[in-house]
Amino acid sequence: MDGDLVLLLNGIVSGLLLGGLYAAAAAGLAVSFGMLDIVNIAHPALMVAGGFLVVLIGTALGLDPLLAALLLAVPFYFLGVAIYTFYHHFFERRGDEALQGLAFFFGVMFIIEVGLVMGFGPEQRFLDPPYAFITWRIGEIDIPLRMLAPALLAMAAIGALWLFLRRSFTGLAISAVAQDAEALRLMAVDPVRIKRLAFGLSVGLAAIAGGALVVVQPVEPSSGQVFIGRVFAVCIMGGMGSLPGCILAAFLFGVVENVTASFYGPSWSPAVAFGWLLLVLAVRPQGLFGKLA
Amino acid sequence: MTRMTRRALGRLAAGATVLAAAPGLSFAQGSNPLRIGYSMSLSGGLAPNGRSSLLAHRIWQEDVNARGGILGRPVELVYYDDQSSPANVPGLYTKLLDVDRVDMVTSSYATVMIAPSMPVVMQRNMCYVTLLGAGVNEAFKYDRYFNMNVTGDDIRANYAKGFLDVAARLPTPPRSIAILAVDNEFAQKAAESARYLSKQRGLRIVYDRSYPPTTVDFTPTLRSIQSARPDLIFIGSYPPDSNGILRAASELRITAQMFGGGMIGPQIAAVQAQLGPILNNLVTWDIYSPEPTMDFPGIRAFQEKYRARAVQEQVDVLGNYLQPYAYAQMQVVEQALNRVGKLDQAALAKDMHASTFNTVVGDIRFGIHGEWAEPRNLLVQFQGIRDGDLEKYKKPGAKVILFPENLKSGELRIPYGVPA
Numbered sequence A: 001m002d003g004d005l006v007l008l009l010n011g012i013v014s015g016l017l018l019g020g021l022y023a024a025a026a027a028g029l030a031v032s033f034g035m036l037d038i039v040n041i042a043h044p045a046l047m048v049a050g051g052f053l054v055v056l057i058g059t060a061l062g063l064d065p066l067l068a069a070l071l072l073a074v075p076f077y078f079l080g081v082a083i084y085t086f087y088h089h090f091f092e093r094r095g096d097e098a099l100q101g102l103a104f105f106f107g108v109m110f111i112i113e114v115g116l117v118m119g120f121g122p123e124q125r126f127l128d129p130p131y132a133f134i135t136w137r138i139g140e141i142d143i144p145l146r147m148l149a150p151a152l153l154a155m156a157a158i159g160a161l162w163l164f165l166r167r168s169f170t171g172l173a174i175s176a177v178a179q180d181a182e183a184l185r186l187m188a189v190d191p192v193r194i195k196r197l198a199f200g201l202s203v204g205l206a207a208i209a210g211g212a213l214v215v216v217q218p219v220e221p222s223s224g225q226v227f228i229g230r231v232f233a234v235c236i237m238g239g240m241g242s243l244p245g246c247i248l249a250a251f252l253f254g255v256v257e258n259v260t261a262s263f264y265g266p267s268w269s270p271a272v273a274f275g276w277l278l279l280v281l282a283v284r285p286q287g288l289f290g291k292l293a
Numbered sequence B: 001m002t003r004m005t006r007r008a009l010g011r012l013a014a015g016a017t018v019l020a021a022a023p024g025l026s027f028a029q030g031s032n033p034l035r036i037g038y039s040m041s042l043s044g045g046l047a048p049n050g051r052s053s054l055l056a057h058r059i060w061q062e063d064v065n066a067r068g069g070i071l072g073r074p075v076e077l078v079y080y081d082d083q084s085s086p087a088n089v090p091g092l093y094t095k096l097l098d099v100d101r102v103d104m105v106t107s108s109y110a111t112v113m114i115a116p117s118m119p120v121v122m123q124r125n126m127c128y129v130t131l132l133g134a135g136v137n138e139a140f141k142y143d144r145y146f147n148m149n150v151t152g153d154d155i156r157a158n159y160a161k162g163f164l165d166v167a168a169r170l171p172t173p174p175r176s177i178a179i180l181a182v183d184n185e186f187a188q189k190a191a192e193s194a195r196y197l198s199k200q201r202g203l204r205i206v207y208d209r210s211y212p213p214t215t216v217d218f219t220p221t222l223r224s225i226q227s228a229r230p231d232l233i234f235i236g237s238y239p240p241d242s243n244g245i246l247r248a249a250s251e252l253r254i255t256a257q258m259f260g261g262g263m264i265g266p267q268i269a270a271v272q273a274q275l276g277p278i279l280n281n282l283v284t285w286d287i288y289s290p291e292p293t294m295d296f297p298g299i300r301a302f303q304e305k306y307r308a309r310a311v312q313e314q315v316d317v318l319g320n321y322l323q324p325y326a327y328a329q330m331q332v333v334e335q336a337l338n339r340v341g342k343l344d345q346a347a348l349a350k351d352m353h354a355s356t357f358n359t360v361v362g363d364i365r366f367g368i369h370g371e372w373a374e375p376r377n378l379l380v381q382f383q384g385i386r387d388g389d390l391e392k393y394k395k396p397g398a399k400v401i402l403f404p405e406n407l408k409s410g411e412l413r414i415p416y417g418v419p420a
Helices: A003-035 A043-061 A065-090 A099-120 A145-167 A169-179 A181-186 A191-216 A228-238 A243-264 A266-283 B006-021 B047-066 B086-099 B111-123 B161-168 B185-200 B219-227 B241-251 B269-279 B299-313 B323-340 B345-354
Strands: A135-138 A141-144 B024-026 B034-040 B075-081 B104-109 B128-131 B145-148 B176-182 B204-211 B232-237 B258-263 B283-286 B356-359 B362-365 B378-382 B399-403
Touching: A003 A043, A003 A141, A003 A145, A003 A169, A003 A191, A003 A228, A003 A243, A003 B219, A043 A065, A043 A099, A043 A191, A043 A228, A065 A099, A065 A145, A065 A191, A135 A145, A141 A145, A145 A169, A145 A191, A145 A243, A169 A181, A169 A191, A181 A191, A228 A243, A228 A266, A243 A266, A243 B219, A266 B204, B034 B047, B034 B086, B034 B323, B047 B075, B047 B104, B047 B299, B047 B323, B075 B086, B086 B104, B086 B111, B104 B111, B104 B323, B111 B128, B111 B185, B128 B323, B145 B323, B161 B185, B161 B232, B161 B258, B161 B283, B161 B378, B161 B399, B176 B185, B176 B219, B185 B204, B185 B232, B185 B258, B204 B219, B219 B241, B232 B241, B241 B258, B241 B269, B299 B323, B323 B345, B323 B356
Parallel strands: B034 B075, B034 B104, B104 B128, B128 B145, B176 B204, B176 B232, B232 B258, B258 B283
Antiparallel strands: A135 A141, B024 B075, B283 B378, B356 B362, B378 B399
16 A cells, blocks of 8 residues: 555544544533533543542452443532532522633642652553553554544443433433523423533543543643643534534544644644644634524 | 531631641651751642652651761751642742741752743752753753653653663564654654664654544554554553553564663552563663672662551552652662751752762762753663562563663563563
C-alpha cells in the first residue's frame, strides 16, 4: 500500500479512537452546558479527580480501571447532585448564575486541583490494565487497545444516556427543562429536581471519562487543563445539548487533529481543529446537530 | 440551623485566601535566623519537581542547622507557592525582598520560573543561585547569577553532543536523524542543539517538527517519523508527553539505532514504574545516575534521608533526578556565606565566581555567565529493564552512563525497540 495512504488511514483510525476519548470527556458537558446552560468549567477537573479515584479504587480492589470508573459513576452522581444544590442555592436561585456562577465553577476547579495535589501528591498516577499494552494489527492499520477500550466504553455510556433521555419520562423532562423550565413546572414537574438529576448524570459521566483517561495516559492534578478548550469546542460544534452531535464533533476533532499531525506536524493540529470549529459555526451557527432558537 | 449567608461565605473565602497566600515558613531554633527566600512550584504542572526540590532543601536546612547554622545563625526557609505560573513569580520575589526582607534568594525549578524573577532580583543586586535553568542568563548577562545545571554556557554546542558522539561510534554509522520537540524553551534549545550538531556532522535531518504541550495522542506523529526511516530519533519532550511518545513508539514497534536524546520524564520514578520494559535501550539526557562513577561524597547520605521521607511526603520516591541538585544549590549558598563571612552580595558573587564548591553532585566551578564552567550533560541508557519495580534504580546497572567518558559506566546496546 502507498505510504501516504497508510499514513492517512492510520491517521483517520487513530483520530476516531482519540475522538472516543474526547466524546467521553465532552458528553457530561453536553448535558450540563448544553442542556442546563450551566458553564461547568470544572468538568475536566472532575474528570481528572475521577481518574485519580479510579486509580485508587482499581489498585485497592484489583479492578479494571474502566470497571472501577463505572462503579465510581454512582458516588460521582451524588457529588454532582450536591454541587448543583449548592450552585442553585447560592447563585442560580438569586439570578447570579452568569458571572458569579462561572466564578463558582472556576473556584471548584482550583479546589479540585489543589485538593488532588494535597491528597495524592503532584506525581503522575497510573493504572494500566494488561490489554493497554496490546495493539491489534489489521493489514497496515494499528489499533491499540489502550485507545480502543476507552472509546468503546464512552460510546456505550453515551448510548445508554441517549436512550434514557429519549425513552424515559425523566429523560424527556431533562430535554424539556433545557427548552422551557416554566412549562415543565406547569406540568407539575419540579425543574430544579430535574436539573439536579441531570447535573448528577453529567458528573457521573465525568467519572467514566476519568477511567477512560487513566487507560489512555497517566493522570496528574493539572491534566484537566489540556482538555478545557477541546471539550467546550466539541460541545459547541456538536450543537450544545445534542449527544449524537457531541460524538460526531469529537470524532471530527480527533480525525482532523491526527490527520494534520500525520502530514503537516503536530504543531498545526490544534489550529486546524479549532479552524474547523469556526468553519462549522460559520456554516451552521447552531452546531452540527443543534436547532436554531 | 444557621443559614450560611453570602457575606459569611465571602468571609470564609477571604480566610481561605489568606491561608493559601501564607508563606511556607520553616522555622529554625533560636532567634535572628538567616532567611533564604524563594518561590517554589508546589501546585500546577511543575509541582512534582517543585515539591521534591523543597524536600531536598528542608533536608539541607536540617543538616546545616544541626551543624550550628550559617554565620552562627539558624537557617530559615521562606517560600511561596508560585503555582507553576510564571506570572506569579515577580510579585513573589518583590514580596520576599521588600516585605519579608530575606537575606538571600534562590530559585524555583525550571527556566520558565527563573526568567521572570530575574529583573526583580537584579534590581536589588542580589546573588542568585538558581536550579536547572537553561540559558536564562544569555539575555540578562547578570554577573551575580549562578545556575545549578549541567548544561554549561553553550547549550547549542553541548546539549546533544553526547547523543551524537555516541551515535558516531555505532557499528553502522548513522546517516539520518529525526527531531521532535515540545514547544517550550528548554526542549527547543535541545532540538536546536541536535539540529546544529547534526548539520556539523553531515547527518540528514529527515523529520524536524515541534508539538504543542497539549498534545494527547502521539501515534500519528510517531508514525510520520517512522515513515521517514531515520537511523536516529532525537526527542525533546516533557512529562507526561514522554509517556505518550514512548507508549506510541512501543505500539507502533518503532525501531531505530538510537531513540531518545533529550526526553524529560524517564528520569522520574513514576514514569519508570509505569513504562517498565518500554524504557529498555532508550538513550536520553540526564543529570544523575547512581552509577559508581557518580558516587560523590555525601550523595548516599542525602538520598537515604530523602528516600526515607519521600513516600510520606508524596514526592518522587527515588530522588535520582534534580533532588541532589536542589540540595547542592543550597550547599553553594552555604559554602559561599561561610567563606565570605557576611551578607555582602558583591563579595558573595566574587567568591562564587572564584571558588570551587564541594557538593553532593561533585565539585563545581561557575563560569563567566554563571553556568557550570565544565558542562556535564549525561547520556544514559536504560538496560535490562523487565518490569516497573523501582528497587533496581537505587543500584547501578539499570541506567548506565554512556557519556561523558570520565563518568562512563557501560556500553551502548542497540537497537531501541527490542525486548530486554
